[in-house]
Amino acid sequence: MLASRRLAGRRALTFAALAAAVPAAMVLGLFVGGSALAPRDVLAALLHPNAGGDAGAIVWALRLPRVAIAACVGAALAVSGALLQGLLRNPLVDPFLTGVSAGAGAAIALAVVAGVAAGFVPAIGFAAGLGTALLVAFLARRGGGVDPERLILAGISLSALFSAIVALVLVRLGREGGDAVLAWLAGSLASRGWHELLATAPYALAGTVLAALAAPSLNALRLGAGIAKAVGVDIARTQWLVLGAAALLTAAAVALAGIVGFVGLIVPHVARRLVGTDARASLVAAALLGAAFVPLADALARSIAPPTEIPLGVLLAFVGVPTFLYLYLRPAGATRLWGM
């Protein structure tokens, strides 16, 4: 019992640190940006929201929504990855496996070709991403639920098809129009505002509720479908809840930031390493970690070579992948890829 209390204490400390990291990363993000604002001006604008002026406009209309969106995108992708890795009991799964990103990418590419107004593009991406996830789940269904192997196969196949459509569009568009599509594919938080955040919030919220409902079942499922069934888990219901949650969260993230890779694959691993394999704990930890990680990465993307921004997805790959390889592919870590 003593050991268990010590473990519980350490876990509480970890959660406290993660919870503190989220606002810290967001505040840091407020001080970084294309227009050079002195930290003093940023602080003044924050403390006096109604003072107006350039600094006020930049902080309240540009930077604040941007860091808020970054945090939401990070949390959504991390939770979505943790959900799918848990459901499929496969550490190599990422949220885009269900075809969300490829479907959204293809729809956005086609929308740009068709000359759809830029304001509608996120909504089109969201709808197409969600639609693709549903189609993949539909193709993978077996009995009352979903077959994990078929889900992965259907996701990969449809993703390949949609990637081909994107490639075709890019070739046809040439340099000019292609840039708009590429900006989406590389993932970016540039020129997103409160409006976009509010528009996607209901879907992200619905996804979060579904994820919370599924967590106890997912927790039992980590011991295999056989044990989960034996202790009373409704496997089919769990699968649909998790797929629904992951599709909503991922589609919302794609609509907000385009295709931000890496977060959904890696953050769940780090979360499990920090708090263990309990689905409830690791989902919350993944959400916090993602919400701290992406604003931080976005701040870096904006400050490496101002005024140019490095696409967020590109930066995450450059910084995150070597870190991940170091953490997990060391000889000692290799056998512990799934779990801690």
Next chain:
Amino acid sequence: MGHVALRGLRLSAGARTLLEGVTFDALPGELIAIVGPNGAGKTTLLRAIAGFVAPARGDVLLDGVAVEALGTRARARAVTLIGSDAAAPAGTAVREVVATGRFAYRPWWDWSTTQDDALAVESALERVGLAAFAERDFDTLSSGERQRAWLALALAQNARLVLLDEPTSHLDPRYAQEMLRLMRGIARDGTTAFVVLHDLNEAAAIADRVAVLGDGALLAFAPPAHALAPEVLQRAFGVAFERDTVAGVTRVFPLASA
């Protein structure tokens, strides 16, 4: 409580019939061993009794109620099945594994853990002798300790019928004996237990009755001395057997074919 009645059960795998006409009664607190050749349908029979697969024909009744008719969680409070494919991801503590047995005692969406849950988990760990291992990573346990942890999960679940699929495979004699002793213990406490065993002499040593499957049917359902008769075993396994009795316990040996 814990009366199991199988009535004219037919089990199929796809179009193929695995077992036909299985009928028997197991009494509360009885320990039933299921033996038979590979592919005879031992695991499928366990899964049917657990309500995981619907029989093609016939009924599985637990205390007079069809297992199929029970809701998922109500069923889990009555019967549990520990399969031979159970596994925990690295980084999962033994206590977490055992606590999973408590899933059916709260609403499925509920994140909380009650005092009852904690007590059931501690007492289950105690009973299988793993109390000192509660915080250990499940991954670091030996095969024998893992089997005891799975048994603890079943105990924490507090079901009146426990089904175990080959709990002694891959165990050395000492650990196998320990598992058999624990299974005897849970039956003595009034839980009905079905256990699939590969070793016929283990079945003879611990079971109240033995179900011998083979040839697509239930060939015998009787106390070990009768169920493990050479003619039954020859029909089930296709090799000749010799039987003797040592200190009141039946022992059987396959005869080397010439």
